[in-house]
Structures are given as structure tokens and as C-alpha cells.
Amino acid sequence: xxxxxxTPKFRVLKxxxxxxxxxxxxxxxxxxxxxxxxxxxxxxxIHYSVGExxxxxxxxxxxxxxxxxxxxxxxLGLESAxxxxxxxxxxxxxxxxxxxxxxxxxxxxxxxxxxVL
Amino acid sequence: xxxxxxxxxxxxxxxxxxxxxxxxxxxxxxxxxxxxxHAGEAPTFLSYNVLDGLEExxxxxxxxxxxxxxxxxxxKELQMKDSASYLxxxxxxxxxxxxxxxxxxxxxx
Numbered sequence: 001x002x003x004x005x006x007t008p009k010f011r012v013l014k015x016x017x018x019x020x021x022x023x024x025x026x027x028x029x030x031x032x033x034x035x036x037x038x039x040x041x042x043x044x045x046i047h048y049s050v051g052e053x054x055x056x057x058x059x060x061x062x063x064x065x066x067x068x069x070x071x072x073x074x075x076l077g078l079e080s081a082x083x084x085x086x087x088x089x090x091x092x093x094x095x096x097x098x099x100x101x102x103x104x105x106x107x108x109x110x111x112x113x114x115x116v117l
Numbered sequence: 118x119x120x121x122x123x124x125x126x127x128x129x130x131x132x133x134x135x136x137x138x139x140x141x142x143x144x145x146x147x148x149x150x151x152x153x154x155h156a157g158e159a160p161t162f163l164s165y166n167v168l169d170g171l172e173e174x175x176x177x178x179x180x181x182x183x184x185x186x187x188x189x190x191x192x193k194e195l196q197m198k199d200s201a202s203y204l205x206x207x208x209x210x211x212x213x214x215x216x217x218x219x220x221x222x223x224x225x226x
Contacts (some may be wrong), residue, residue, distance in 0.1 A: 098212055108161070
């Protein structure tokens with residue numbers, strides 16, 4: 001099993017450009033999450049999904065959109081990139097929630113390091 | 118609001134014991150996770166507590182006091198590979214993880 005994979009690993013954008021980050025998991029998890037991680041701050045939830053075809057806003061959703069057309073994939077889009085979106089983006093997945101550590105533990109992909117100039 | 122407080126950085130010696138503290142305030146509580154994150158890598162799951170007390174897992178143990186909003190991670194017999202950041206993350210009433218900024222642990226020989 002590959003677990004959670006993310007593409008690309010690195011990307012440099014110019015202000016105003018758009019891009020899509022792809023997350024894939026092969027663990028049959030229902031829940032998927034997109035976080036950003038900035039120096040000196042905890043992981044912040046951007047958007048999440050509780051199942052195929054569903055998405056919901058997290059703590060910092062502005063400037064991002066997501067789609068979950070297939071259970072195994074969760075896409076994060078930046079329509080018009082801004083320097084404030086320079087960050088490391090992590091995708092994570094969990095089987096469900098409210099079931100204890102066996103189901104609630106989130107597994108993370110390797111991250112995408114994005115720089116917006 | 119929701120808040121997590123952990124020391125920013127700690128230093129310890131190889132072979133020693135270190136305790137990393139975490140205090141939290143969340144809207145509701147559904148367990149607390151500890152993750153390890155090596156520099157440039159993804160967080161990986163270490164431990165979970167939902168009831169008060171100590172959970173032991175090899176060299177790592179985690180303690181929870183729900184009434185005090187307090188947890189700690191105890192690392193014994195420190196090895197150089199334990200140099201990493203340790204993230205405290207309680208789960209709130211919506212079953213969302215609220216992440217601390219992490220404690221960077223530096224192990225010296």
C-alpha cells in the first residue's frame with residue numbers, strides 16, 4: 001500500500017497563477033483533509049471531506065477550492081495564487097471519526113512545498 | 118477560542134528522559150493525539166489518549182488529565198533519531214484536530 005500520496009512535491013508559482021494539488025489514498029478512508037503548515041504555527045485545516053462528493057470548509061478556506069469526485073482522491077485548487085499562500089501543504093486521511101484511534105488517526109502524505117512569488 | 122500551548126524547543130541528552138508538556142483549551146474534547154514530525158517530512162502518529170492516565174508504548178508514554186486540560190509525552194532512552202518536532206493535537210467536539218505549533222526536540226550526544 002502506498003498510503004497517502006501527493007503531487008507535486010514542489011512548485012513555484014507567480015502571483016495570479018492557478019494550480020491544483022492532487023492527493024490520493026489507497027486505504028479506503030472516508031475522511032480526507034487539506035492542511036497548511038507555516039513556521040511557528042500549528043497545522044491549519046483548509047478544507048475537508050467526509051465522503052465521496054462532499055466537501056466542507058475548515059479554519060482557513062479563503063482562496064482555495066476542493067473537489068472529491070472519487071473516494072480515493074481529494075484535489076485542492078488555488079485559483080489565483082498570492083504570496084500569502086506560500087506554505088507546505090499536507091493532505092491527510094482517516095477511516096472515520098468518533099471511533100477511537102483505530103479509525104480516527106489521520107495519516108499524512110509527504111507534503112507539497114509551494115512558493116508564490 | 119481554542120488554544121494549544123507547548124514549549125517551542127527543548128534540548129536533551131542521548132540516553133536520557135524528556136517530558137514534553139501540552140496544555141489545551143478546546144470546544145469539547147474527544148481525545149488527544151501526539152504526532153512526531155521529522156524536519157521536511159510528514160507528521161506520523163505516536164499516541165492517543167481519551168481517558169485520564171498514562172498510556173505506554175515502548176519508549177514513549179503519554180499522559181492525560183482532562184480536568185486540567187493537560188497532557189505530556191514522555192520519551193525514555195533517547196536516541197539521536199528522536200530529534201524531531203512533537204505535535205500535540207486534541208480533538209474538539211466536531212471531531213476536528215486542533216494542532217499545536219509543536220515542540221522541537223534536539224538530542225545531543
